[in-house]
Amino acid sequence: MARFHPLQVAAVDRLTDDSVALTLTVPPELRAEYRHAPGQHLALRRRVDGTEVRRTYSICSPAPDAEGPDRLRVGVRLVEGGAFSTYALKEIGIGDELEVMTPAGRFTLDPAPGLYAAIVGGSGITPVLSIVSTLLAREPEARFCLIRGDRTAASTMFLEEVADLKDRYPQRLQLVTVLSREEQQAGLPSGRLDEGRLTELLPRLVPLGEVAGWFLCGPYGLVQGAERALRGLGVDRARIHEEIFHVDSGPAASGTAPAAAHSTVTARLDGRGGTWPVQEGESLLETVLRNRPDAPYACKGGVCGTCRAFLVSGEVRMDRNFALEQEETDAGYVLACQSHPLTEQVELDFDR
Structure with missing residues (x-):
């Protein structure tokens, strides 16, 4: 299961006028949790005016050995009006602590000839x-x-x-x-x-x-x-x-079938399950988050893939999908942040 831990900033390196690299120190007791494959990313979070903001940034440092990394490095480019990127470029300093999720993502390569x-x-x-x-x-x-x-x-x-x-x-x-x-x-x-x-x-x-x-x-x-x-x-x-x-104005990735008027979602997360009613207009991730704040997510835009879940039963409509490969959707995986129920009962498994 993805979890957040506070990590200390060890270095802030200016790459260009609008980008920086942040180096984070990983204490020995957390190194196993931050083992990562080359190409994976981290979600960073902070609170802005009482609202939690999460952003995903890819790890640029090489993958570590079996013991895990003692440091992690991510690249951050300024996005106009970006709540986190502006903070990263203008405010973050050495010694600051950041809330950092354990690595995720499937844009990876297992080294081979x-x-x-x-x-x-x-x-x-x-x-x-x-x-x-x-x-x-x-x-x-x-x-x-x-x-x-x-x-x-x-x-x-x-x-x-x-x-x-x-x-x-x-x-x-x-x-x-x-x-x-x-x-x-x-x-x-x-x-x-x-x-x-x-x-x-x-x-x-x-x-x-x-x-x-x-x-x-x-x-x-x-x-x-x-x-x-x-x-x-x-x-x-x-x-x-x-x-x-x-993604500025990319098209919706699938059809526009109307969501079910009355539906429930059953979700298994970190070994525990629950069933809750889906409120009108909300995604399945939003339903789960109202009852399980520890549900994994980062961008909520169908891009990072952090909220990937296996569709055990029922049918859903995904508004956008820029994260899952065709073989993943064929195998039954969906993005919870983009999924709306088409049947009265939907079951998701975040642990698969």
Whole structure:
């Protein structure tokens, strides 16, 4: 079960004018709980004017050994009007304590030999930095092609960290950078990494048939465009892994069937169950939270996947889904924050 613990801030490193990296100290008694796979994320929470605010940030540091990490590092980019990102950039200092959830997320890679690739935009580099650094350190027979898009060199997060990786693994890390608002002295011309450009570019960069896994991370438009380009080039959907950081106006992911007028939800959470009536208009997560405040969630926007639950029985409508892979929904998993009951009884299991 995901749990929050207070962790102390050990370092605040300015990456760009609008982003920082926060390093958190993990005490010995909590290291096992904060073991993480490369690519997972943390939810951070604080109270603003009496309201709890949670935000999810990916871990950029390499995955730890079996004992767990003594430190965790996350990247935070400022979002205009963001309640947590503004606080992170302007107020958080060394020695402060932050409420941090234990790691979650399935945008991960188990290190193995072979060729892997990523297409990232902006802060989408954060989880991929953990994936690349862990893979190349642990698996000497692995190679990685990193294709990243940013506005300008000055706005590029983890510029030095990626350059250090390239210097460390010059034969095994292929780095391709595209800037949309700035010309480079060498490399590719400026412009956005959209579907058309990627369709033309990717076959020239990597042997598509040899790539064991593609990792797409960043804004909704970039991830969707990259997926369409890859599928159009014949890449099997099972080899494509996605994590979306920002969704401005993406479409609803499923139909608009009306919710049941009178419904109850039965939920199993941390070994205990309960049954409660669903109030009109609320999601199943909201129903569960009214009765079990320890239910896991972070973004409530269908993006992070923290509230994933197994649909044991009944039917639901998901308004949006930007977190679950097709095989997960086929297996019966739903996002509780986006699910509304279509039957009078619905049963969820958060423990599976």
